[in-house]
Amino acid sequence: MNKSNKNRAPLDYIPPDIACAADYEALAQAFIPADILAYIAGGSGHDITQRSNQAAFQHWAMTPRILADLKDANTALQLLGQRFQHPIFMAPVAYQSLVHPQGELDTARAAEATDSCMLTSTLSSVTLEQIATRADPARWFQLYFQTRPEDTSALVHRAIAAGYQAIVVTLDAAVQAPGIRAIRAGFQLPDSVKAANLIHQHPDVPIPRNGQSAIFNHYRQHAPSLQQLQQLISESQVPVIIKGVMHPEDAQQLKALGAAGIIVSNHGGRSLDGAPASLSVLADIRQAIGDDFPLLFDSGIRSGSDVFKAIALGADAVLIGRLQLYSLSVAGALGVAHMIKLLREELELCMAMTGCASLAAIRATALQPTLSGY
């Protein structure tokens, strides 16, 4: 892959040739260097799960209805005590400076402008405080447990101090599966992009003893114990949500532990290659935790009809990951805001044509399996 590949500078206007939110993916090819694009677009391993995440949506069709009353139709929702105009949130995407000089700052401005909720990553390339002071979106903080407990606590305290309204603990990334596409492209994090929130941490990393499995060792260092998780939940001043849930029993156990909600996600296909599509486990997990427990969905969404289908299968709201980066690379805050606006309009179009006047009506709508994924 060509790292010195010439790529276009971000636009300061909305590109005219965008006909739908998904178009940002194609357009971004010109704005993101090839090695970085391989890292972003690819999943872990051979992208099997990454591809199946998107394909899963094609196994469902939405049934048109023509006699509905849409007088008061809207996309609003209530979640964890907050009211949102629509269910399209910004997934916690790391290192956003990789694709735009303003990085997470522009994403935050777009989230504010479009009434979205921003999930700031532990691995953000500007600090969580900068994000909170430069823009004022609804915001939650995504937490990776750190090797030293005191580092984890410090992150939580900083987030709450900066006005983050919830903690989102990601549990599906204790070990990292390499992405073959990124490896082949020679991707490495450039020196100019850093995990800004973690810049003063220098934990001692224990060296594995001879014969020990490097992988199991790594897991033991980076996965919190159940006790650590429970302590965080019980001591937190804000709701704690768990991200990376793919099994009904895990969902039930987390609910029992006191989690305020869960996010069904396979990390956009960046965790276990060979995991099922997130969409394919969604309905069973909603069934397991009951209708009222907060449940968000992540992985594979590229259109308003995808949002519709995730909600119909049980999600309260959805997170947008790759499209966020693609639109950011093309036109910064403007691009991200435009992408969110398009997704919302696409969702509204599906609602109007299926006779759904509310997100609750979508949830009550039966999708229809397609004959063969179209």
Place this chain on the structure above:
Amino acid sequence: MNKSNKNRAPLDYIPPDIACAADYEALAQAFIPADILAYIAGGSGHDITQRSNQAAFQHWAMTPRILADLKDANTALQLLGQRFQHPIFMAPVAYQSLVHPQGELDTARAAEATDSCMLTSTLSSVTLEQIATRADPARWFQLYFQTRPEDTSALVHRAIAAGYQAIVVTLDAAVQAPGIRAIRAGFQLPDSVKAANLIHQHPDVPIPRNGQSAIFNHYRQHAPSLQQLQQLISESQVPVIIKGVMHPEDAQQLKALGAAGIIVSNHGGRSLDGAPASLSVLADIRQAIGDDFPLLFDSGIRSGSDVFKAIALGADAVLIGRLQLYSLSVAGALGVAHMIKLLREELELCMAMTGCASLAAIRATALQPTLSGY
């Protein structure tokens, strides 16, 4: 896309290289400018439903029978008090002057010549009266509700005065989903092509208030209320048929409201992209409304075997949309008449080989699912 793309003038003879009705689709590529073709051939969104409409037919096979008595075999049917020689009708296609200078006038001549029934669109490019005076096919009028009730009433009165024998209300197009293919091709309705029936209408369109959803607002302006629909049905001097039905409960509700019949259709994939294939909902809808309620089918038909399958799954008759425009573009009235003749012969061939002496015998025939869509 190349709008100034050289395209062939319509022929005044039947093209010699047509081996089946579907061949008009390929041949039309040379007769229709690229941007207009994108608009006609494409569906809404990414053509997902448009493609699945056609693919759905491949999931069914017809079982040959060899011992039937075909002495009195024929394709005739009785519908809404009218007798038709065959079940192949002309779908209400808008703006037919886009592909041939004679537009709907030639389609009407072809319908008359082939004993077909023509459904004239509200958006025809010549007036409904011209169509009725220049040719005398069996004819029904397709109605879009207008923003002002008096405009809707006027259309209905004009249609009845001009001898239209039924009103077909389309309900699946209150909001219009853009077609990505047409957008990319830069399609716009040329100044020379107008909605001839609506030329004197100048309704005041209310401006949405700030923050209101443009899509839900648009829906509210263009979808009739249940009361308006019921009033039309009860006051009409001719049968009122509803087009765009995709759900068994909508079909039942329309029957209860007094509709004279329904048309199962997803608008040829031009309404909700991501809707199921029309064929895939047909049997359930027929089941829901009973054997005797008039039910027509629309979306995806390209051959006589497609007609056979739609009838076997519950349709009384079918509407031909895109093939109508394709054959019109190639050879005007001659082309359309030839296309209808070919479809009818293809249907008769299927009937002979499956031992069906009547449309009723087709309905009683069990199709066989194919292993994998062939």
Place this chain on the structure above:
Amino acid sequence: MNKSNKNRAPLDYIPPDIACAADYEALAQAFIPADILAYIAGGSGHDITQRSNQAAFQHWAMTPRILADLKDANTALQLLGQRFQHPIFMAPVAYQSLVHPQGELDTARAAEATDSCMLTSTLSSVTLEQIATRADPARWFQLYFQTRPEDTSALVHRAIAAGYQAIVVTLDAAVQAPGIRAIRAGFQLPDSVKAANLIHQHPDVPIPRNGQSAIFNHYRQHAPSLQQLQQLISESQVPVIIKGVMHPEDAQQLKALGAAGIIVSNHGGRSLDGAPASLSVLADIRQAIGDDFPLLFDSGIRSGSDVFKAIALGADAVLIGRLQLYSLSVAGALGVAHMIKLLREELELCMAMTGCASLAAIRATALQPTLSGY
């Protein structure tokens, strides 16, 4: 298509580059003119059924067994009082002079040499008597009912006089669906190739009255009535087998009428395009007529494993159609004999590896559905 396409003269030796029976199909491309090849290789319509005939075999896998006793393993069978060394018969293929100057004469020599049974077509390009005098294979005569009953009777009497041991009535071709591939290739029967058995017939063909369906009329002229069929069966001195059966009820009715056996076939995809694969209806038909009623299978066989699968699903023997013509075009009688020998060895290999010592053991073997047609 290029009719004057240079093609190779038939070989007088077995081609060295044949690794399996199916290889004759690829090799034949060089020996058969393009227009004739289009006619032979294609099915009716768009070849949908022709393709599905072959694809259907891929939906079944054969399960290996490793502990069987194969001491007396063989492929012999008893059918209609005749004993055959193997179940691979020659389908009644018309006009074989199209691909080799010796036509059916060479096919007959190959059938004799390989202990196969030859089904001679009514439309053979040399007379049924010549076939019987130049070679002496086991042979059955395939009968198309003629417009005049006396012509039909004459054919039957000639066949019996010439030593044909059974009459095979084809019932699935009363109307002929055109093959799009052959039409596009401009195929027409050359003047030099004639239906040698029918050369003195000049029936008056009634002209359809205005408005009558040409297709239904044609059917009425060429399909025998049930009475005619029953008369043939009851008066015949040799067993009468019916070819073209695709429905269990037709099979049962034919058994009740006194037919000596049936051939499950969709005419190699040359009759109703859109019919199911012959293989997909085989098991139900066997089930309907019981284990002991003679049942042959035709359509799609290209290998010994295909033969194995057809037998496992209920066939007593199988007919080879297109491979017969392909091998004939490449190397005349030698080619056909080689092809039959290869098929038989391929079948024996499958039997050895699945532990089947006889055709009856194959029938008792459960095939296993593949996950997705491989």
Place this chain on the structure above:
Amino acid sequence: MNKSNKNRAPLDYIPPDIACAADYEALAQAFIPADILAYIAGGSGHDITQRSNQAAFQHWAMTPRILADLKDANTALQLLGQRFQHPIFMAPVAYQSLVHPQGELDTARAAEATDSCMLTSTLSSVTLEQIATRADPARWFQLYFQTRPEDTSALVHRAIAAGYQAIVVTLDAAVQAPGIRAIRAGFQLPDSVKAANLIHQHPDVPIPRNGQSAIFNHYRQHAPSLQQLQQLISESQVPVIIKGVMHPEDAQQLKALGAAGIIVSNHGGRSLDGAPASLSVLADIRQAIGDDFPLLFDSGIRSGSDVFKAIALGADAVLIGRLQLYSLSVAGALGVAHMIKLLREELELCMAMTGCASLAAIRATALQPTLSGY
């Protein structure tokens, strides 16, 4: 195919561009001459089973779990009284000198270095004794029954004398189906490569009588009778395992005969072309023989997730065939050891992400069928 195709000499270092074990397959194309590669990569017949072996893994997804305790996670297992660090064994691959001058000697060194178990083939290109004296891996001996019983006995005695800890009898290769790919590539065993263990055997091969089936005759010569098999089992000083089992009843019968274990395998698609994927019969066979009977799996494994899935469906351990040759061709012992190491790490990654702390935990894990093989 080009036999004189220039190919690279084996490396004496681990190639830097390997991102996963499966990458050795692509890299090996440059190291193995084309005709030999066709022989190795291809299966029997048209590679239908060979391809389906790999495709079958894609029909299953692994469900991520996030709350497991992996404190004592490991990949160890106990089998036939031996303890192994991991379940990834070396399949008995014949004639390894075809791809590397050191052949099986290097494979043995790699097995020793990675704590794998090596299954030495009867058809090894260096003698079983050389393998045992040059390296000291855990090792089992794969046995083909010879035409003369005394030759079979001699092989068994030599193997036991050389420290082989089990006898693995292959029963699915009594007749050999030719591989079309290898035939077309003109593959023949070079004079320089010999079955080193059999070099002094000169059995009289009986000539088939006229009219006898060559295939059934060959089978009778090379397949042991049940009595021969039972005698071997009862007299053997080491456990006897049977390889090539694809049917639950065969597995049960072998268990009853006293076999110490079985290997579910279709010979990597090199035996019956058209057999099901080995993976697709695995669960039923495990079910038939009970949880505790030793069962290994072979055919199609290319990654640690494949290993995981085979274990989840019932295998105790797995055999690696083609990857063994591919990595051997690229970098000899180093390559093979690296490949095994990568497979093991890939397996550990799957275990960590699915919350499995042991192979027993994998077995208890429910896989999830994918919607359409991804």
